[in-house]
Amino acid sequence: MSAEVTLKISGLKKTIRGKSIIKGLDLELKEGEVFGFLGPNGSGKTTTIRMLVGLIKPTSGVIEICGRNVATEFAQAMKHIGCIVENPEMYPYLSGWDNLRYFAAMLPDVDEKRIAKVVDMVAMQERIHDKVSTYSLGMRQRLGIAQALLGSPKVLILDEPTNGLDPLGIREMRAFIRQLAEQEGLTVFVSSHLLHEIQLMCDRVAIISRGEIVQVDTVYGLLSRQERLIWRLTPHEAGKAILQENTTILAEGEGTITTAYLENEIGEWNKRLVEGGISVLEMNRRLPALEDLFLELTGGGHDV
Amino acid sequence: MNKKSVNIVIMLSAAACLLCLTGLGWLLWGQARGVGEALQPATSAEGAAKTEGLSIVALGDSLTRGTGDSEGKGYVGYLGDWLKSRYPELTVSNLGVKGYTAPQLAELLEQPEVRRQIGGADYILLTIGGNDLFQGGQALLQLEEGIEAGSGEGFISSLKGILKEIRSLNAEGEIMLMGLYNPFQDFGESNLASSVVMSWNQKVWETASAYSGIIVVPTFDLFQQHGSDYLFSDGFHPNDKGYQAIAKRYLSLMVPEGGLAS
Amino acid sequence: MYSLISNEMTKLIGRRKFIMVGLIIAVLLCLFAYAQTKQSESIRERIGTSDWRQELQQQIIDGQNRLSNAGPWREQLQIRLQQMQYYLDHDINPSQPGAPTFIRGFLENSTELFLPLLIMMVAADMVSSERSLGTIKLLLTRPVSRFRVLLSKYLTLVLSVSMIMLIYGFLTFAISAIMFGNDGWTAPVLTGFSSQGGELDISAVRLIPQWQYILHEFGLAWYVSLVIGTLSFMLSVLIRSTAAGMGVMIACLISGAILSNMVSSWESAKYLFMVNLGVIGYLEGSSPPVEGMTLSFSLLVLLVWAIAGLITAFAVFMKKDVY
Structure with a gap:
């Protein structure tokens, strides 16, 4: 896929009062991709997102949106971005429609038709003329998305988009985000501290911890790197000894031995065991829970 | 809210703004120009202030x-x-x-x-x-x-x-x-x-x-x-x-x- | 730019700011108008006449009797009396009964505190409310530069100040016309008095019709309001909490009102903006808080403060990180 790069971050750093908050991020996001941005609270997630949308000025580094530098061509860059930063705050004393019209007035070439269309997209037709102060959190979230989509952006930045939604709402939101990426070709940058959610909707994931990106990969790639194989052998001790000669034992349970899953070598290990007169009762390939991976990568200890 | 009413408020405000500016400008202009027509002193009507009652x-x-x-x-x-x-x-x-x-x-x-x-x-x-x-x-x-x-x-x-x-x-x-x-x-x-x-x-x-x-x-x-x-x-x-x-x-x-x- | 201003106006109207301002004005106005009628009634009762000359003469004499225990206000009172005498000598009624005279007096009494407070209701939360609502994040992530965002807010403030003056003018006119009748727009008013060392200087006194005088007053009141608005606006950018910003501003206004009465010996106090708010006094000819202050001096001091405030506001707003 030779998709266009829509969001490019290079060497992004932020220092606040001598304290380094973001220690150099590099990322490239492509068209039609849902990108998860994962990190515990206090890892620099929110700061990064605020730098992406120009709310915070980076100490150094460049952010480009569709080739436009946020720092030097702010207006040009922001044309291509739609975003919700944290909660989708709107003016509570105006109706949903007036809010949208308000934000439309700040965008080039957005007419009433387009407003009606985004209201349609988020299925808000019924309540759109009520005051925002009467909306539920889910409705505000949807209105927030409608607002973000108003200017037909190329990049959609969503900070914790499923925060405060009920399970049904979360599922709808996920489907909606995937649909936007697949059908409209949007790049969606989603931050979350909920791994499960990221796992279900993102193509790629970056994990950030203490201001640094620990890993960037596809969800599958990230997990498979940590894939495990669980053996049940008889006799146990002899089998363990043979495995130990070939690889490292990562863990031992009740009658089980865990090793890494290394596709090219497993055949060989198996052969050795059989040659050594050991019967393999069970070979279980297991993807670790993202949680485990996450804890491992971010060094645990954080509130996840 | 009606877009029209917002426009009306803006227009009215702009008009009020101009009016106040006129008042201010006129005053300053008058000050800069100095004294206007001099006042005739003591044009008081001398007649007695006779009222009906005591x-x-x-x-x-x-x-x-x-x-x-x-x-x-x-x-x-x-x-x-x-x-x-x-x-x-x-x-x-x-x-x-x-x-x-x-x-x-x-x-x-x-x-x-x-x-x-x-x-x-x-x-x-x-x-x-x-x-x-x-x-x-x-x-x-x-x-x-x-x-x-x-x-x-x-x-x-x-x-x-x-x-x-x-x-x-x-x-x-x-x-x-x-x-x-x-x-x-x-x-x-x-x-x-x-x-x-x-x-x-x-x-x-x-x-x-x-x-x-x-x-x-x-x-x-x-x-x-x-x-x-x-x-x-x-x-x-x-x-x-x-x-x-x-x-x-x-x-x-x-x-x-x-x-x-x- | 127009759409941005129209946006800001939408919010002000959506929050019913102007209606609130209008209500406050109306309530205070009724109180003032009632007090005014009572006052003129009591004078009339005492001397039993509606002859303004007799009334004015009585006021002068009353003032002279107060002179000996007027304390620090002695000089001001003296000048006021001399001025009244001047009106009397020239057979000009300084308070021709009717709406215009009431507007004139009410406006003069409200520029230093009342109007600034009303303006603050609009100006003090223009930026800080966006921050407390969180909408600032949406506002600043539009394809519009921060400069333009703040400029549109400021221009809206200028318009709102004008709007408040309009509401104020309309309400004072409506209520006073009902209560006092609509006469006296062309009545002559004296302006151009100044004071020199406690003595009234009449060299520049001119006679202008009352409507023109009122127009001048509105111009000055608007100017003062705008300066107060600008400073509140700056505080709204600098201070997160609207209440704190308002508090600071109210403290300034009140200290100004107090200082104006006691700084006559503290010369450099004349560079404080709050001591310079009584610009309508120059029109009237009352003695300034510090000897040697003139209309153009006060307007200039206010202008400098406003420009400094505006520059600070823009500099901070454009640089500040938003969390």
Whole structure:
């Protein structure tokens, strides 16, 4: 896929009062991709997102949106971005429609038709003329998305988009985000501290911890790197000894031995065991829970 | 919300903004340009301020003003209150200023509006001399000196001027000049003070008798009888009771047939 | 730019700011108008006439009697009396009964505190409310530069100040016309008095029709309001909490009102903006808080403060990180 790069971050750093908050991020996001941005609270997630949308000025580094530098061509860059930063705050004393019209007035070439269309997209037709102060959190979230989509952006930045939604709402939101990426070709940058959610909707994931990106990969790639194989052998001790000669034992349970899953070598290990007169009762390939991976990568200890 | 109403508000605001700017700009321009048309001084209409009802103009010092009265009415105020039931159209103008001496009063009489009011008055109530005599009531210790200075021809000639002026402005209105009382009768030198005040009153009466239609209203006896009962805590000005007693005396002189409920 | 301003206006209208301002004005106005009628009634009762000359003469005499215990206000009162005497000598009624005279007096009394407070209701939360609502994040992530965002807010403030003046003018006119009648727009008013060392200087006195005088007053009141608005606006950018910003501003206004009465010996106080708010006094000819202050001086001081405030506001707003 030779998709266009829509969001490019290079060497992004932020220092606040001598304290380094973001220690150099590099990322490239492509068209039609849902990108998860994962990190515990206090890892620099929110700061990064605020730098992406120009709310915070980076100490150094460049952010480009569709080739436009946020720092030097702010207006040009922001044309291509739609975003919700944290909660989708709107003016509570105006109706949903007036809010949208308000934000439309700040965008080039957005007419009433387009407003009606985004209201349609988020299925808000019924309540759109009520005051925002009467909306539920889910409705505000949807209105927030409608607002973000108003200017037909190329990049959609969503900070914790499923925060405060009920399970049904979360599922709808996920489907909606995937649909936007697949059908409209949007790049969606989603931050979350909920791994499960990221796992279900993102193509790629970056994990950030203490201001640094620990890993960037596809969800599958990230997990498979940590894939495990669980053996049940008889006799146990002899089998363990043979495995130990070939690889490292990562863990031992009740009658089980865990090793890494290394596709090219497993055949060989198996052969050795059989040659050594050991019967393999069970070979279980297991993807670790993202949680485990996450804890491992971010060094645990954080509130996840 | 209606887009139209927002536009209307903006337009109105812009118009208001322009209007205020005009006001400001005009002012500054006028200032920069300097003086406009010069004003003609004293274009006052001289004609007498003759009103339909009874008109009283009170002139003089703190006694006219009512210093010492808890409500600040003074004898003029009480008199006005009582006369009002008989003359609903009554106008009372109290032009008394605390601390006024005869020369100061003479100066006040030069003002056109004061002259106009005097011209239309039926009664002109006058208290003057207290400050000339006692020099503001402070000079008890130098009573004798004060009297030396005050009883001189200075005061009498000022008083003459004042009475003459009033008469020339208003030939018919009654002038009621208050005689002085002795505020110091509770002091050791009471007798000295009394005799000084009496001789002062005598001179005033002599001066006044040269003009027509002037009543000198005696108050000496009122305070002689009631002493500190009628005096305010400053020991110099009358209190409420004192002013009421003075007013009663005025009333009896102004409404000789009596019968006025007080 | 127009759409941005129209956006800001939408919010102000959506929050019913102007209606609130209007209500406050109306209530205070009724109180003032009632007090005014009572006052003139009591004078009339005392001297029993409606002849303005007699009334004015009485006021002058009353003032003279107060002179001896007027304390620090002695000089001011003296000048006021001399001025009244001047009116009387020239046979000009300084308070021709009617709506225009009431507007004139009310406006003069409200520029230093009342109007600034009303303006603050609009200006003090223009930026800080966006921050407390969180909408600032949406506002600043539009394809519109921060400069333009703040500029549109400021221009809206200028318009709102004008709007408040309009509401104020309309309401004062409506209520006073009902209560006092609509006469006296062309009545002559004297302006250009100044004072020099406690003495009234009449060399520049001019006669202008009352409507023109009122227009001048509105111009000055608008100017003062705008300066107060600008400073509140700056505080709204600098201070997160609207309440704190308002508190600071109210403290300034009140200290100004107090200082104006006692700084005559503290010369450099004349460079404080709050001592310079009584610009309508110059029109009237009352003596300034510090000897030697003139209309153009005060306007200039206010201008400098406003420009400094505006520059600070823009500099901070454009640089500040938003969390």
